[in-house]
Amino acid sequence: MPLRKKDLEGKTINxxxxxxxxxxxxxxxxxxxxxDYFWEYVADxxxxxxMVYGQPMMTGPKTEFEVFDHNTNSVRTFLNFCSYNYLxxxxxxEVMETVKATIDKFGTGAVSAPLLSGFSYPVKILEEEIARxxxxxxxIVFATGYGTNIGILSALLHPGDVAVLDILSHASIxxxxxxxxxxxxxxxxxxxxxxxxxxxxxxxxxxxxxxxxVYSMDGDxxxxxxxxxxxxxxxxxxxxxxxxxxxxxxxxxxxxxxxFGLEDEVxxxxxxxxxxxxxxxxxxxxxxxxxxxxxxYSNSYVFSCAMAPHxxxxxxxxxxxxxxxxxxxxxxxxxxxxxxxxxxxAGLDIADTKSQVVPVMAGSDPRLREISRRIQAKGLYTGVVxxxxxxxxxxxxxxxxxSKHTKExxxxxxxxxxxxxxxxxxxxxxxx
Ligand SMILES: Cc1ncc(COP(=O)(O)O)c(C=O)c1O
Numbered sequence: 001m002p003l004r005k006k007d008l009e010g011k012t013i014n015x016x017x018x019x020x021x022x023x024x025x026x027x028x029x030x031x032x033x034x035x036d037y038f039w040e041y042v043a044d045x046x047x048x049x050x051m052v053y054g055q056p057m058m059t060g061p062k063t064e065f066e067v068f069d070h071n072t073n074s075v076r077t078f079l080n081f082c083s084y085n086y087l088x089x090x091x092x093x094e095v096m097e098t099v100k101a102t103i104d105k106f107g108t109g110a111v112s113a114p115l116l117s118g119f120s121y122p123v124k125i126l127e128e129e130i131a132r133x134x135x136x137x138x139x140i141v142f143a144t145g146y147g148t149n150i151g152i153l154s155a156l157l158h159p160g161d162v163a164v165l166d167i168l169s170h171a172s173i174x175x176x177x178x179x180x181x182x183x184x185x186x187x188x189x190x191x192x193x194x195x196x197x198x199x200x201x202x203x204x205x206x207x208x209x210x211x212x213x214v215y216s217m218d219g220d221x222x223x224x225x226x227x228x229x230x231x232x233x234x235x236x237x238x239x240x241x242x243x244x245x246x247x248x249x250x251x252x253x254x255x256x257x258x259x260f261g262l263e264d265e266v267x268x269x270x271x272x273x274x275x276x277x278x279x280x281x282x283x284x285x286x287x288x289x290x291x292x293x294x295x296x297y298s299n300s301y302v303f304s305c306a307m308a309p310h311x312x313x314x315x316x317x318x319x320x321x322x323x324x325x326x327x328x329x330x331x332x333x334x335x336x337x338x339x340x341x342x343x344x345x346a347g348l349d350i351a352d353t354k355s356q357v358v359p360v361m362a363g364s365d366p367r368l369r370e371i372s373r374r375i376q377a378k379g380l381y382t383g384v385v386x387x388x389x390x391x392x393x394x395x396x397x398x399x400x401x402x403s404k405h406t407k408e409x410x411x412x413x414x415x416x417x418x419x420x421x422x423x424x425x426x427x428x429x430x431x432x
Pocket of ligand 1: 144145146147149170172212216241243244272273274275280281282
């Protein structure tokens with residue numbers, strides 16, 4: 001429901017009374033007027049030191065990094081549990097050398113769309129390697145992961161079609177389906193009974209079921225062994241987005257579908273290069289004929305600049321290093337299990353995470369904001385996930401564990417979290 005001007009005019013906006021979803025629309029004749037009220041909401045957030053979003057990194061995303069802190073107007077060093085640099089590859093010396101050498105040869109960008117001159121040789125080889133990693137005939141490399149889901153889903157789906165989404169699916173999946181004009185049905189998270197009930201009502205319609213390998217806000221795994229047979233029974237196509245699972249799950253790093261031995265059952269395998277690969281970009285993999293079609297009809301591919309050659313070359317080096325030596329991943333699992341155990345021992349609620357994506361449940365939006373302010377003051381940087389990115393009383397900090405975190409860094413992070421969560425247990429938003 002849009003905000004109503006009559007409820008706002010002449011009032012001072014207190015950020016504790018609103019969340020981001022409230023400012024999506026306003027009953028005004030002026031298209032831009034919403035921004036005036038949003039500005040007041042943000043200004044109150046800044047006054048109360050809650051505006052932890054969009055602070056520039058002053059050094060790269062290692063396990064400790066420098067960030068320009070809006071609250072103190074200064075550059076400060078933080079413990080970094082926010083970046084998706086799960087295996088630390090963005091700083092691997094060989095990857096960096098490869099990227100630099102490729103820049104010497106190709107320059108800084110593809111500077112053209114992929115169907116024109118932007119399709120570089122490193123990207124072509126990367127597509128072949130990704131197809132191999134995912135056990136598929138062919139792959140398409142996109143400039144971003146978000147653009148991958150947007151492009152693929154909007155190319156495939158049209159009015160009258162249906163996409164059945166796990167309710168916790170990423171925004172790019174929802175947006176891609178909407179762009180194609182198909183109907184969206186959601187099923188309860190990871191719930192085979194509800195999926196079956198949903199598909200039963202859709203017989204005779206062209207349907208795709210979209211699932212994530214590791215859920216991006218919760219860190220739990222998709223229940224593929226139970227969900228896949230139901231999709232097959234009802235003739236629905238299956239798309240699995242392995243953004244956070246690639247290189248982490250499966251012997252060869254293919255993701256959760258490989259982990260469960262179900263790679264062949266997945267019709268379209270999606271992933272991003274912005275997480276374990278330490279770079280940027282996305283991919284879709286599947287049958288050769290399907291990929292040939294999607295390459296020509298995914299607008300985010302056709303009408304957007306191709307991935308830079310040096311980015312592709314860096315990712316290829318990551319694949320080569322990972323293929324030869326999985327000790328970095330072993331270290332990540334050791335760190336992940338350690339963090340799970342320490343956070344639980346500290347009395348914190350980490351929901352049902354089974355991975356390096358670790359939510360620490362914070363309750364309501366106002367409490368989350370206060371927690372985020374306090375952990376930042378103590379030098380800890382994490383994801384701060386507010387409503388509507390997650391449901392109302394399930395806001396959370398999201399920790400990304402890396403193979404590069406030391407035990408001392410993990411202990412320090414847990415101590416800060418334990419202190420701040422216990423301080424804010426009975427905290428009253430009215431005192432802000
Ligand atoms: C499941 C999922 N899909 C797609 C994306 C978008 O990927 P990118 O950030 O690489 O554009 C993300 C990003 O976090 C994600 O978690």
